[in-house]
Amino acid sequence: MDNEFSCTLVDRAQLASHPRAGPMPHAIGRRPRLLGKPRRTQARRSRRKISLSFHDGPIFFFPRHPRRNLRTNQPAQTIAPRRFEQPPAPASDDQGRPMFKAFISTPLEDAQVARIRAAAAGDVEVIFEPDLLPPTRYVADHKGPDGWERTAEQKHRFHARLAEADFLWDLPPLHMLPAQDMSFAPNLKWVQTTSSGVGPMVEALNMKGSGVTVTTARGVHAVPLAEFTLMALLMHFKDVRHLRRQQAAHRWERYCGDGLEGKLVAIVGAGEVGRRVAEICKFHGMRIAAMSRSLTTAAAAKLGYDEIFRTSDLTEIAGRADAMVLCVPHTRETEGMISREVIAAMRPETVLVNIARGQVVDEAALAEALAQGRPGFAALDVAAVEPLPATSPLWDLDNVLISPHSASTVQRENALIADLFIHNMRCLVEGRTGELRNAFDMDGMY
Numbered sequence: 001m002d003n004e005f006s007c008t009l010v011d012r013a014q015l016a017s018h019p020r021a022g023p024m025p026h027a028i029g030r031r032p033r034l035l036g037k038p039r040r041t042q043a044r045r046s047r048r049k050i051s052l053s054f055h056d057g058p059i060f061f062f063p064r065h066p067r068r069n070l071r072t073n074q075p076a077q078t079i080a081p082r083r084f085e086q087p088p089a090p091a092s093d094d095q096g097r098p099m100f101k102a103f104i105s106t107p108l109e110d111a112q113v114a115r116i117r118a119a120a121a122g123d124v125e126v127i128f129e130p131d132l133l134p135p136t137r138y139v140a141d142h143k144g145p146d147g148w149e150r151t152a153e154q155k156h157r158f159h160a161r162l163a164e165a166d167f168l169w170d171l172p173p174l175h176m177l178p179a180q181d182m183s184f185a186p187n188l189k190w191v192q193t194t195s196s197g198v199g200p201m202v203e204a205l206n207m208k209g210s211g212v213t214v215t216t217a218r219g220v221h222a223v224p225l226a227e228f229t230l231m232a233l234l235m236h237f238k239d240v241r242h243l244r245r246q247q248a249a250h251r252w253e254r255y256c257g258d259g260l261e262g263k264l265v266a267i268v269g270a271g272e273v274g275r276r277v278a279e280i281c282k283f284h285g286m287r288i289a290a291m292s293r294s295l296t297t298a299a300a301a302k303l304g305y306d307e308i309f310r311t312s313d314l315t316e317i318a319g320r321a322d323a324m325v326l327c328v329p330h331t332r333e334t335e336g337m338i339s340r341e342v343i344a345a346m347r348p349e350t351v352l353v354n355i356a357r358g359q360v361v362d363e364a365a366l367a368e369a370l371a372q373g374r375p376g377f378a379a380l381d382v383a384a385v386e387p388l389p390a391t392s393p394l395w396d397l398d399n400v401l402i403s404p405h406s407a408s409t410v411q412r413e414n415a416l417i418a419d420l421f422i423h424n425m426r427c428l429v430e431g432r433t434g435e436l437r438n439a440f441d442m443d444g445m446y
Contacts, residue, residue, distance in 0.1 A: 098125040100429065101187075102167035106142040106194065107133045112418040116169075119422040123429045124167065132158045140413035142194045143173055150176075159184065167428070169421060170194045171201055182210045190428055192421045193217060194414075196272075196438075197329050197357060199445035207442070213433075214440035215424050220416045221408035222276040225355045225381075228407035229277050229325055230284075232379030233260060236323075236351040241398060261285030266321035268314070268337070269328035269356065270295060270305075271446075277325050278304060289317055291328075311337065319345040323353065324375075329446040330357035340365035343375075350375040355407055358384035367393045370400055381407040 102124050104113060117126045132154055134144020150158060159178045162168075168191040178184045182205055189212065196218040207214065235241075237258040246253065265281045267274045270290040278288045282304050289307045290300060291314070300308045309317050314337065318324060324346070328334045338352075338361040346352065352375045354361060363384045370378055371393065380394065381403040394400050420437055427435045440446070 098123055100124040100166040100189075101164055102126045102169065102425065103161045103165035104128040104133075104169045105162065105165075105172050106170040107136045107144065108169060108418075109414055112414050115418055116422060116425070119426060124425060127161055127165070129157070129161070132161070138409070139411055140194075140409050142170055163187070166190070167425060168192070171198070171205075174201065174204060177205075180204065181206050182212060185212075188212050190215070190424070192417070192424055193440075194417050196221065197446075198440065199329055199331055202440065202442070203445065209442075213428075213436070214442075215420065215436055216438045216440050217417050217420065218438045219272045220413060220420070222273045224408050224410045225273050225327075226276040226280045228355060228379070228381060228403070229353050230280050232353045232377075232401060233265075233281075233323055233351060235379070235401065236377040237263070262287065263322040264289060264320060265323040265325060266309070266317045267291065268324065268326045270303075270308075271327060271329075273355065274325075274327040275303065277327060286323075289321065291317075314338070314342045315345045318342045318350075319347070321346075322349060323351045325353045326356040326360055328356050328360060330359050331445050335359050336362055338362065338366075343369045346375040348373050348376045350377075352378040354378070354380050354382055356382065358382040358386065363392075363394075367397070370394070370397050373399070377401075379403070381405055 098120070100123060102116070102120070104116075104127065107130075108128070113126065113128045120126050132150065134148045137145055158176075162172075162178070162185050164187060165185060166187050166189050168185070168188060170193055171191055174180065182188065191212060191214055193214065193216050196216045198214070198216055202208070202214060237260060239255070239257050242255060246255075260281070262285060264287045265277075266289045267277055267281075268291045270278070270292040274290060278290060282288055288305045289309055290303075290305045291309050291311065292300070293310070295303075295305075295308050297308060311333075326338065328337065334356075336359070340362050343362065343365050346369070352366075358380075361384070366378065369375065377399045379401040382405055383392070383394075386405055388394065388402065388404075394402060424436050424438075427433060
């Protein structure tokens with residue numbers, strides 16, 4: 001009599017959870033073993049059939065009981081094989097063509113496009129036509145030089161590509177779109193932006209209620225922005241400006257700077273960027289006060305925050321903080337949040353770092369206050385109007401560091417955004433919308 005088995009490939013967690021599972025192997029890659037080996041009786045010489053049902057997971061086997069008891073020749077109790085959700089069939093039409101089209105609508109390196117195409121796996125046609133995109137000024141430039149224009153023929157093709165796209169890599173600048181609402185992309189289902197602060201653009205295009213899913217690059221820029229913040233804090237407290245003056249004068253005179261340990265940093269916006277700023281400041285011994293609408297004292301303590309404050313406390317915290325770091329998105333609620341009153345409360349020892357948006361600050365009031373040495377130093381990665389007008393007094397102030405909205409831009413930026421695009425694209429193709437990363441909140445506009 002045949003001793004027949006049916007086996008299915010299961011993963012480590014499923015194997016461990018079964019009542020008949022033996023000790024777990026310590027390393028994937030060990031030789032798999034069959035559990036529950038049947039007793040051999042008179043059928044020792046009989047041929048045994050083992051049918052394997054493969055699954056593209058790990059390598060462990062789990063057998064069913066023998067279909068018949070070899071001693072009694074009666075049907076044995078059967079453990080139903082584990083069932084796995086099969087990978088979805090390719091999203092294609094009757095002719096085998098991909099059902100979705102993804103258009104790369106802003107500049108992207110060839111290597112990242114190749115990665116996206118490989119992940120599309122026949123489900124998505126990835127359209128990348130470099131001649132339709134502006135030349136780049138630097139790595140991870142998504143806009144191109146000011147004044148660049150497409151030819152009439154390129155505009156026609158660009159608009160056609162937008163109209164047929166189901167998925168978009170990024171939203172092109174508003175002035176490059178054929179319409180100032182979503183009518184330019186009637187088939188669009190999803191857009192992955194290359195920035196996190198896209199609320200104003202979403203509002204300008206009236207995307208709320210359009211049915212288009214928006215995912216942002218939230219988190220991609222958190223590390224470089226935190227690094228910029230650390231640089232600014234050290235520049236101020238180590239008095240790098242003094243060192244530069246001394247060097248220019250060829251003067252060697254010892255001096256006393258200051259450190260970060262024990263200083264209070266007020267982080268305005270406890271999101272992804274704010275949390276990363278808090279981590280790096282905490283590592284250097286700073287005390288953390290974080291502004292949040294929802295964090296409780298207990299939750300804040302778990303994150304390592306020493307205190308939390310609300311928007312109504314901004315003036316009070318500005319008077320106590322040694323450093324204030326702005327990380328909030330630009331929304332109607334945050335516009336002008338750092339008012340003349342808040343700025344006036346800052347001390348000469350205070351450093352202000354703005355890695356949020358220029359519209360969050362009363363820029364005219366800030367320029368006046370900096371000219372008077374209160375706050376003592378400001379590192380500004382953003383401005384209310386960009387580029388910062390040549391007539392702005394901020395350019396000429398010795399206690400201001402101006403960065404042309406580049407603190408977040410690093411060599412790996414597009415690779416990280418491509419990771420997000422690939423993950424979210426596969427989620428949408430496979431119907432796993434609950435697993436999308438960085439879905440934009442259409443109500444909060446961030």
